[in-house]
Amino acid sequence: MSENVPADPHVAIVTTAGGVEDGALTISDGTPLKRALARAQSHARRKAFLLVLPLLAFIILTFVVPIFQMLYRSVDSPNFHDNMPNMVAWFAQNPSGTEPDETAFTALVEDLKLLKKNRKAGLVGTRINYELPGSRSLFTKGARKAAKLEPPYKEALLKIDPKWSDPKLWQVMRSAASPYTFNFYLAAVDRTRDADGKIVRVNENRRIYLKLFGRTLVLSLLITFMTFILAYPIAHLLATLPLRKSNLLMILVLLPFWTSLLVRTTSWMVLLQSQGVLNDAMVALGIVSDDHRIQMMYNKIGTVVAMTHILLPFMVLPLYSVMRTINPSYVRAARNLGATSWTAFRRIYFPQTVPGIAAGALLVFILAVGYYITPALVGGADGQLISNLIAFHMTGSLNWSMAAALAALLLGGILVLYWLYDKLVGIDNLKLG
Amino acid sequence: MKKILILTTALAGFAYAANAEEVVTVMSWGGAYTKSQVEAYHKPFTAATGIKVISVDADNPATPIKAQVEAGNVTIDVADVEFSDAVRLCDEGLLEPIDASMLPPAPDGTPAIKDFIDGAIQDCAVANIVWSTVVAYNSDNVKGTPTSIADFFDTKKFPGKRGLRKSAKATLEMALEADGVPASEVYSVLNTPEGVDRAFAKLDTIKDDIVWWEAGAQPPQLLADGEVVMSTAYNGRIFNAAISEGQPLVVLWDGQILDFDLFVIPKGAPNKDNAMKFISFATDTQRLADQASWISYGPARKSSSALVGKYIDGKTDMAPHMPTAPANMSNALVNNFEFWVDHDAELNERFNAWLAS
């Protein structure tokens, strides 16, 4: 037994000659070896943990916490619940479907008075307006006039605005009375609740989110594919050229990184627009007539071209770093073994570049899904992607809950794709550099 | 112990010294617009009060307010925002209320409440300028002379691409105006589903000829490049391109949509008192008139109009370039913030769905 013990100068190990029944090893002071080892290792682990602590804290603070905040916000809806106590109580006492009676309207008027006092009418109105457009002013008007109302309240309120009896309004208020809601997710997939609380699709002319999710997916995949097609030969060239020349070419590939996004986008506009350089050149060469300039901007072509250009380096770099490590002797071996150059590429070279393709595709795809400035500028009506609407709800309508629900769905969608991708390619098969 | 005492005293002294340097941070939109405010408001304000004005720019100053207030880390004292943003931010309790009685009266003694244009004073906001969304055209490229908003939608009479802001607001109103709805009825028509359908139907007639823009700098560029022959635009941008840069751009005032830019104070602003002082100072009759010498946006006070002088080039009279000039107001529409706060999300969804179809 003692011969098997590695000669470790740091731990004096003695074999217990029958002292302990199971013959466990102990070190010289009698502590069992396992415990001594665990102690020594836990010390090392603590130290290692302390070293990564700043990074961990940084990631938690800047990444994990915001994501959870976002997820929380997508279901959080406190405004109605916190500011309309009488209504919340009425909804709690009366099940869904109860016709709103005088007690209901009394509660409503009491709450409207509260809103006026606390200056919260806009807040509550905005919350209801998210689900029933046009109701914000209902609340602000109602709150303004609530103090002067005389019972019976139902009649009095309906006189101000008959919309107060709309069953849909009462359904929305009932669902808003709960401090948490999934309705933003419903809205994010073009669904809503009807007056009975059943989930239905929104009116056809307002169905937009699913369409944009789909378009974002298709466009991102197309862009990923385009970058792949373009980047593969470039990366191969870079990887096989002598270092000095490849470094020079690499600078050209990285050039887009060094210019600001807007400058790049604008230069594409200058190039592609119908009075732009490309069209001018084609007209000058007589390829197209002056009246039939090709529309390459403000449509899908513009988006795909500009985004492909902008994201190209993210595909080139992982591919390049993988290709650089592939010894040319593999292809030579294949050729030597009788494979044509195409077979050697297909069977030997290409499979070995898959980790680079995998990494590049993932990078480009995820970036493409999140880009919205470029498509908005060069894509025209077709350039509207889901990120544009997230931005719209963040900065335009200030409906952060809706933005959060859309972003959460996008995140969920990407995670599903990621999972699929893991099944197909294998994440451990991913090589970023 | 003694040392610590000395140290803290010294630190307190520094802090006091820093406080003594009174500041107010004003966030605006950048470019020529911020410059006009720096010249007309900031410099005279510092000269008059000794309070330093720190000028910060954002693509849309309303955007950072919600994030800052929610994070409890407000760095802006005054922000220059659009109407619907001012109302929404106020609704959400993200702004300090503004006491209109603090605002100085007009030189003739008219109280501020009466002197400001209708709607220019809100619970949490005071307007400083009136700007407008107008139709502009490139006189070199357009065949003939467009005279009305209807011509914008008439691609037979005036062939060529049209530039439009990629947003429901202003676009739908203009569509209705072009379809013959008088300015006074636009919002009541738009408040009905049939009215919305009518606006989209009008837009359908030119859908294939539209180039959509998003940033205010784009339309003058699109017009100058010949990418479009007519475009909606902010009147100040067109003025700048036409007068300062000499571009052949012409504003068609028919059907213009007037809007306010307003000063607001974010809740928890670090120098709230200075912010209030700044707002009262900047929105007095003379300052508002002064700003119009730097950019072609109209003052929000009626009493300022008479004081509007020449552009800084010294020869262009500013009065006819004001959206509020009587000649330009013949068929003008004032943006209805109440309508848009109610229907912004809904109509933008519909608008996006229409774009995508």
Add this chain to the structure above:
Amino acid sequence: MASDVSDNAFVEFDRVQKSYDGEVLVVKDLNLQIGKGEFVTMLGPSGSGKTTCLMMLAGFETATNGDIRLAGRPINNIPPHKRGIGMVFQNYALFPHMTVGENLSFPLEVRGLDKTAREEKVKRALEMVQMGEFINRRPAQLSGGQQQRIALARALVFEPELVLMDEPLGALDKQLREHMQFEIKHLHERLGITVVYVTHDQSEALTMSDRVAVFDDGRIQQLAPPADLYERPENSFVAQFIGENNKLDGVVEGFEGDEVIVRLADGETCRANPVKCGDVGSETLISIRPERVWIEGKTTPNTTEAQVLELIYLGDHVRCRLQVHGNDEFIVKVPNSAGHKHLVVGETAKVSWDAQDARALDPL
């Protein structure tokens, strides 16, 4: 077998030149004929152009000038995959994403063999290198020696007539290397294939080859069977590169019969075998193998005094470093057997060698 292959050479390099950059000739005027079934080794220091020659033969580099012929046909314009030459690469080049079985089956697949035939041949090839049970492993799961065998099996599985090996054993430890040398030699004999082998290890070259081509500076310095190479180096590079070698610088003073008389640096003369030396007055380098020198014992015209500088005990023999004719790196190997004088450091001894064993070569 190796002596005359010029008429029906299987592989022939005919005045081949190669330059990569248009400035330096990496291979200068290469002439080499290899007979069918021969085992020829290209031996030379790193950078001498061995791999380049092999790559030209395999078709991955084109000769800048000259012809390469295989079985009498010029192959300059045949693409590599049609040459039917097996090759073992320096780093083995086993396809990392394929199992051992797939690696071996690859050349058969591209040749269109059906599945059963492929499996049969793969199995046989793996058994040949005693790796039958590793068929489902990936190259990364094999040791260096095992990878080497697989590379060998893969180069042989499609039964090429010519196999090229570029330093195939370079990455193995000494013991395994010697073992594999034996196995490769054995396979060569059993299969009757022609092998062109590249190494920079002289003992490997000497033990395995029918003939060795010593490369230096883009040229073949000497092409000969191993024994000749060692015993009769034709120039001072070969003499120095192969085995141990004592060098004496001098100037040719005259010729006498089949011997040359050389005036050495210390003023004395030495009789030597004029293998490659110039006329009277030209510089030369005399090369004497350590084991061709004896201490004390019989005297020859080349007997001289030597001072013992260092003795290294190596079991079966003792290495003596002596000062001879002013050269204090002169090595003599004294067998550690009965009847040999035991030297002491510092003493003076008589050393002698035959004029035939002192080869007068070109100066370095």
